[in-house]
Amino acid sequence: MDPEGFFPLIVRGGRGVTATHDGSTLTIQFRKSTVAAGEPATYGRMPVGSAAWVDRPLNDAEPFVVKQPMSRSDAESAAAVLRITDRFWKFVCHNTNNGHFEAFRSEPAFKQGGIID
Numbered sequence: 253m254d255p256e257g258f259f260p261l262i263v264r265g266g267r268g269v270t271a272t273h274d275g276s277t278l279t280i281q282f283r284k285s286t287v288a289a290g291e292p293a294t295y296g297r298m299p300v301g302s303a304a305w306v307d308r309p310l311n312d313a314e315p316f317v318v319k320q321p322m323s324r325s326d327a328e329s330a331a332a333v334l335r336i337t338d339r340f341w342k343f344v345c346h347n348t349n350n351g352h353f354e355a356f357r358s359e360p361a362f363k364q365g366g367i368i369d
Contacts, residue, residue: 258346258356260306261318262289266337268301273327279352280318280334280343284310292364300337318343320355333360 263269263282270281285304287297298304303316310316320343322330333339342361345353 254344255346255356258344260289261303261343261345261353261355262295262298262306262361263303263318263334263341263343264295264298264300264337265334265339265341266300268299269334271327271331271334273322273324273331275324276321278320278322278327278330280330280341282316282318284314284316292362295340295361295363296338314347315352317352318345318355319352320345320358322358330358338363 263280268283272279282303283301285298285302286309288308289295289298289304289306304310330341334341340361340363341358343355343358345355348354
């Protein structure tokens with residue numbers, strides 16, 4: 253079970269996403285989607301390289317960076333997925349109010365059905 257106050261943020265890969273790793277933390281920078289991520293069947297509505305909550309777009313006051321403690325090999329796997337336009341990654345995170353989201357956990361997310369934009 254995820255901690256209270258942590259919510260799924262869906263990031264669509266491709267141009268606009270930047271992934272870095274400093275030896276202990278994965279940092280993902282993204283653009284803010286103008287639409288909610290919704291359900292897996294609607295993830296493709298999000299612009300390439302953007303992120304959104306499942307129930308709404310990010311607002312102007314929310315950051316466009318998510319950080320998660322992670323090994324280098326796991327970070328390389330996540331970064332590889334996020335280089336692909338038609339792939340998605342889910343970060344279960346919260347706003348630190350220090351300029352970034354902090355992820356409790358993350359995993360690949362898969363679009364289901366329909367044509368990928």
